[in-house]
Amino acid sequence: MSSVIAQTRFSILDRSRIREGHTAAEALRDTVRLAREAERLGFHRFWVSEHHGVPGVAGSAPTVLAAAVAGATRTIRVGTGGVMLPNHRPLVVAEQFGVLESLFPGRIDMGLGRSVGFTDGVRKALGRDKGDAEDFAAQVQELLGWFRGTSPTGVHARPAEGLTVPPFVLAMGEGADIAARAGLPMVIGDLRGREKMRRGIDHYRARFRPSPWASEPYVVVSGTVAVAATPEAARRLLVPEAWSMAYSRTHGTFPPLPPAEEVERRTMTAKERGFYEAGLAGHIAGTEEQVADELETLLKETGADEVLVTTSTHDQEALLDSHRRLAGLVRRETGAR
Numbered sequence: 001m002s003s004v005i006a007q008t009r010f011s012i013l014d015r016s017r018i019r020e021g022h023t024a025a026e027a028l029r030d031t032v033r034l035a036r037e038a039e040r041l042g043f044h045r046f047w048v049s050e051h052h053g054v055p056g057v058a059g060s061a062p063t064v065l066a067a068a069v070a071g072a073t074r075t076i077r078v079g080t081g082g083v084m085l086p087n088h089r090p091l092v093v094a095e096q097f098g099v100l101e102s103l104f105p106g107r108i109d110m111g112l113g114r115s116v117g118f119t120d121g122v123r124k125a126l127g128r129d130k131g132d133a134e135d136f137a138a139q140v141q142e143l144l145g146w147f148r149g150t151s152p153t154g155v156h157a158r159p160a161e162g163l164t165v166p167p168f169v170l171a172m173g174e175g176a177d178i179a180a181r182a183g184l185p186m187v188i189g190d191l192r193g194r195e196k197m198r199r200g201i202d203h204y205r206a207r208f209r210p211s212p213w214a215s216e217p218y219v220v221v222s223g224t225v226a227v228a229a230t231p232e233a234a235r236r237l238l239v240p241e242a243w244s245m246a247y248s249r250t251h252g253t254f255p256p257l258p259p260a261e262e263v264e265r266r267t268m269t270a271k272e273r274g275f276y277e278a279g280l281a282g283h284i285a286g287t288e289e290q291v292a293d294e295l296e297t298l299l300k301e302t303g304a305d306e307v308l309v310t311t312s313t314h315d316q317e318a319l320l321d322s323h324r325r326l327a328g329l330v331r332r333e334t335g336a337r
Contacts, residue, residue, distance in 0.1 A: 079109025098160025183211025192282030242279030
């Protein structure tokens with residue numbers, strides 16, 4: 001049995017993916033339902049994401065959705081993975097998290113990303129451009145300053161000032177260096193690029209500067225983990241997302257998730273097929289025994305403190321079953337420690 005799994009926290013990020021034949025409202029209610037189940041199963045955190053103008057994603061307002069999740073649960077930590085800080089004014093973000101922390105004290109996380117819109121049209125609608133991401137480090141420091149009451153404007157963020165909401169940096173591109181210099185926990189993915197992930201983690205640990213927010217490095221690795229009764233069933237969990245990703249790479253828009261059996265009947269161009277097959281590769285998927293072995297390898301390679309599971313699929317019951325099986329194997333490893 002693996003002591004490394006027993007020593008690791010496991011959490012869930014849900015993107016509120018819209019499924020073919022279902023509505024955005026159903027996707028959001030599915031997210032809240034999944035959060036309740038995640039709490040019951042003993043997961044450490046439940047995070048939601050921010051996407052704008054994406055046909056296949058209902059989660060466009062993460063702090064609003066986090067409030068619904070926190071209101072429907074009692075003990076699990078709730079947060080964002082993440083709020084895309086360049087899309088917003090740091091004061092407004094501080095106020096939103098200050099409200100969340102005031103309503104649900106000791107349970108709120110503030111995951112922050114540096115992406116700016118999915119397309120030129122979305123960036124224009126947000127009043128942003130790609131260059132706004134270049135100021136991410138300064139935006140993070142301004143945001144943290146609102147909690148500490150150090151803004152040079154003389155303005156005070158209410159009710160954020162004086163509260164402690166743990167910040168996390170989503171390490172896309174330069175994110176690892178920004179997290180290290182700011183002394184913040186880091187979230188890094190995805191599992192399909194293990195060597196790149198390890199380089200990012202090593203860079204983060206080597207350059208980490210202790211801060212009031214974190215005295216030592218804290219690494220969360222994120223990616224798809226699918227657990228089922230058979231390897232074939234686990235692979236089918238990956239099919240809808242892999243196809244939607246392939247479609248987005250070839251058509252420029254990210255569609256709702258189709259059923260796996262429908263994808264398997266579809267004709268694809270050679271380019272689509274290439275993206276699709278790549279989308280199925282590199283994840284952690286299989287039976288409990290196979291997944292336990294793969295997780296042990298991942299954790300030994302990265303030294304990660306936490307795993308953030310980001311699995312999406314069309315079959316919600318199969319997704320719930322996957323999370324139940326993952327929680328079961330973690331309990332089994334913990335019990336064997």
